[in-house]
Amino acid sequence: MFYRESGQFKATYAEDSEIFPIRQDKIGIAVILAIAFLGIPLLAKTGFLSDYAFTAILTPFLIFSLAALGLNILTGYAGQLSLGTAAFMAVGAFASYNFMLRIDGMPILVAFILGGLCAAAVGIIFGLPSIRIRGFYLAAATLATQFFIVWCLTKVGWFTNYSSSGVITAQKIMMFGYTFDTSFSKYLFVLSVVSVMALLAKNMVRTNVGRSWMAIRDMDMAAEVIGFRPVRTKLMAFAVSSFYCGVAGALFAYAYLGTVEPEGFNLDLSFRILFMIIIGGVGSILGSFLGSAFIVLLPILLNMFTHFLDSSIGVDVPSGIASSIELMVFGAMIIFFLIVEPHGLARLWQIGKEKLRLWPFPH
Amino acid sequence: MKYITRIFLAAAVATVTWSASAQEQFIPAIDYRVGPYAAGGSGFFGGAIDYMSLVNAKGGINGVKLVWEECETEYNATRGVECYERLKKSHGGASLVEPLSTGIAYGLLDRVAQDKIPMTTLGYGRSDAADGRVFPYVFPLITSYWNQAAGMIKYLGDKAGGLDKLKGKKIVHLYHDSAFGKEPIPVFEAYAKQLGFELIKIPVAHPGNEQQSQWLQIRQAKPDYVILWGWGVMNATALKSAQRNGYPREKMLGVWWAGSEEDVIPAGAAAKGYSSMTFNTPGNYPVLDEIKKKVYAAGKGNLEDKGRIGSVYHMRGVTAAILWVEAIRKAQEKYGKGKVMTAEQVRWGFENLNVDEASLKALGAFGMLPPVKTSCLDHEGSGAVKVQRWDGKSWKAITPNWVTGDKAMIRKMQEEGAAKYAAEKKIKPRDCSKEG
Known part of the structure; x- marks a missing residue:
């Protein structure tokens, strides 16, 4: 009943090819954006949300969502398994830093875009093996990206401006004379970048490019036969995906951590982002956000829950054991969700939508 | 519904107990007890918490009790930042922070300066942070x-x-x-x-x-x-x-x-x-015996394996906590004995720390760590190793x-590094002659 599209007629071609063809979806997205852009700031103004919510929860959630989105374009839509996500993020972060450092009066957004483009270029180079190898073999090949980039950033002092500790410290985010230095303004900045890029991605996967990715993913031989050029398509996927990861990396450095070391972008981070899309839903924009929420927020919630038990109910658990239990519960929940819905949380929403369409009259 | 009410009630009670205990000096323990570095994290924070328990057992710092809350970071920068942000305002505000992780310390570098909370990085982190003019809130105590x-x-x-x-x-x-x-x-x-x-x-x-x-x-x-x-x-x-x-x-x-x-x-x-x-001399010290007697015998010890008391990481944790407590004590001397210090006051304490041999003897830790004397210029305070x-x-x-x-040579390098950082970040270094 709630999700019925009956009565919504498409009269023009433009209407037929809208990003969100169903009215309910349009309203839904508008509501989510309104909450994110207006509702949350209002809550912050009235004091319901503290700095903590922005800087520790919402900002990293959005940044990891963007990185997961980048990987989802490559793995979910184009079917190319990659373990180099964190490396592309590192390229984005270090390239943006160097553009800001070495060019006077560089606008920050341009630096981010250039950083993303650098990541895209690196992505194309390390995507070359995908022309010949697939699946797990490609994953192993992209592993090289991970190690090479981190090694390179540590090895070549120029990238870190010869910092003795081998770290970079992000410059201030300034636009049109306004400095984004509070956690709240950084949140809005990240939210704007992520919303625009997510909408772009949502649109992109419906275009010729997106369809060619899916064709390659589903059966590359058939895709080639019907006229998609596999080399171009795959490299395009690597470039776009790395661009997204690069921007996410730049945001990670500029709007979240401030000072980053190359070691911060290690294989561990790549795996975390891969788990995000596996749990959220491979081949789904929404899935990237859901997966990021799951991986970033769930451990924090678990931790808060044990603290809550500890402080209020008085269940005194030794901290070492508490931490281990948290980790075990987290692992068990991952397994549970994957057994219940192997296609990820996004698929759950899909099923929910189907149900809502018929509810309350299933027959 | 019943359960929800109960949870809310419990939460309310918890908040009340927190505000009632506002007379305590809060130290967040953002530690790691799982993952590949758990051995270091559990030993170090175990030692720090043991020493703080000892200080409380002996009546606190001029009567001010210490209170701490642990938060698991898994040695992960994102989790560490989350822990810091979660704990920085609880129990009336964090007095100081020590992540024992380079990645987390870098993630907190800008934040501590903004929140005005001192961060100690004992034996790791940026070496050039010893220049207190550029890094007023970072203290790589003892030796970088x-x-x-x-x-x-x-x-x-x-x-x-x-x-x-x-x-x-x-x-x-x-x-x-x-x-x-x-x-x-x-x-x-x-x-x-x-x-x-x-x-x-x-x-x-x-x-x-x-x-x-x-x-x-x-x-x-x-x-x-x-x-x-x-x-x-x-x-x-x-x-x-x-x-x-x-x-x-x-x-x-x-x-x-x-x-x-x-x-x-x-x-x-x-x-x-x-x-x-x-930066510790291995061995046994009166302070460790006291921890065994007053903390572990009372069942309040933090280590699960008592055999690790006095191990290298445990002793480093005790050392860190000694310096924290002495900084708070120093701050109390200036801003009022028996009062809870703000983070800014504790920062002053760290900057004017003077743990000499006599005070180490009084603490039962003579020889365990080198004497530490900091200043506005020098946030390291010692530079000695064993x-x-x-x-x-x-x-x-x-x-x-x-x-x-060669401390003079190192100092020169630290100043150069700090000056470069200041130029990049457009920070104006403090004038130390104007600091009280």
């Missing part, structure tokens, strides 16, 4: 990596019979190929030029469980000393490879991250005779006195 590297050369020089005897010698710097391993290279290079020894730099890729080619290189070079600047599994592997290649462990000198029980026990007999740097040797069962100090390298 650079002063440690200088201490290493001084010790090797003494061992050879004088620094000038190092001329013509070969020293291998076998390092973890990361920012951590590369950090001391400028110091070693400066010394190599000054003293005329040959520095051979050999990197080991993370995690370092494969060192065949590196040790082949070492065997060919026949160095006089090997400095092991390692981390985690790399240390035990290096010791075992040294044994296999017949390189005497007596000529190997490790960084302090390569100098805990957890680093040498996995190497078994291969570790015997190996020495490493430390060398310890593993005899197969325990660590024993082999330098009777504290070792310090």
Whole structure:
């Protein structure tokens, strides 16, 4: 009943090819954006949300969502398994830093875009093996990206401006004379970048490019036969995906951590982002956000829950054991969700939508 | 519904108890007890919490009790930042923060300056943060990596019979190929030029469980000393490879991250005779006995394995907590005894810390750590290190006195690094002559 599209007629071609063809979806997205852009700031103004919510929860959630989105374009839509996500993020972060450092009066957004483009270029180079190898073999090949980039950033002092500790410290985010230095303004900045890029991605996967990715993913031989050029398509996927990861990396450095070391972008981070899309839903924009929420927020919630038990109910658990239990519960929940819905949380929403369409009259 | 009400009630009660205990000095313990670095995290924070329990058992700091809350970071920068943000305002505000993780410390570098909360980084992090003019809120107390590297050369020089005897010698710097391993290279290079020894730099890729080619290189070079600047599994592997290649462990000198029980026990007999740097003198001290008697006997000890009391990481945690408590005590002297200090006041305490031999004796920790005296210019406060040797069962100090390298040279390098950071971040360094 709630999700019925009956009565919504498409009269023009433009209407037929809208990003969100169903009215309910349009309203839904508008509501989510309104909450994110207006509702949350209002809550912050009235004091319901503290700095903590922005800087520790919402900002990293959005940044990891963007990185997961980048990987989802490559793995979910184009079917190319990659373990180099964190490396592309590192390229984005270090390239943006160097553009800001070495060019006077560089606008920050341009630096981010250039950083993303650098990541895209690196992505194309390390995507070359995908022309010949697939699946797990490609994953192993992209592993090289991970190690090479981190090694390179540590090895070549120029990238870190010869910092003795081998770290970079992000410059201030300034636009049109306004400095984004509070956690709240950084949140809005990240939210704007992520919303625009997510909408772009949502649109992109419906275009010729997106369809060619899916064709390659589903059966590359058939895709080639019907006229998609596999080399171009795959490299395009690597470039776009790395661009997204690069921007996410730049945001990670500029709007979240401030000072980053190359070691911060290690294989561990790549795996975390891969788990995000596996749990959220491979081949789904929404899935990237859901997966990021799951991986970033769930451990924090678990931790808060044990603290809550500890402080209020008085269940005194030794901290070492508490931490281990948290980790075990987290692992068990991952397994549970994957057994219940192997296609990820996004698929759950899909099923929910189907149900809502018929509810309350299933027959 | 009933349950929800109950939970809310419980939460309300919890908040009330918190606000009622606002007369306590809050220290967040953002620690890590799971994951690959759990041994270090549980030992260090176990020691720190044990010492704070001891201070409370003895009546607090001039009557002010300490209160802490743990938060698991898993040595992950994102989790660490989350923990910091969650705890910084609870219990009336955090007095200080110590993440014991380079990645988290970097994530907090800007935040602590903005929130005006002092951060200690005992023995890790940016070496140039010792320049308090540029980093007013960061305290790499006791010794930074650079002063440690200088201490290493001084010790090797003494061992050879004088620094000038190092001329013509070969020293291998076998390092973890990361920012951590590369950090001391400028110091070693400066010394190599000054003293005329040959520095051979050999990197080991993370995690370092494969060192065949590196040790082949070492065997060919026949160095006089090997400095092991390692981390985690790399240390035990290096010791075992040294044994296999017949390189005497007596000529190997490790960084302090390569100098805990957890680093040498996995190497078994291969570790015997190996020495490493430390900022604690291993042994037993009155303060540790007191912890056993007043904390563990009362069932309040933090370590699950009592055998780890006095181990390298545990002692480092106790050392950290001693310095925190002394900073708070110092702040109370200026801003009012028996009062809860704000983070800004604790920062002043850290900057005017003067833990001399007399006060160490009073604390029952004489000889355990070097005297620490900080100032607005110098946030490190000491720069002294000790060398310890593993005899197969325990660590024993082999330098009777504290070792310090060329502090003037290191200071110059720190100032240069800090000035570059200030220029990049457009920070105007404080004028220390105006600080009270």
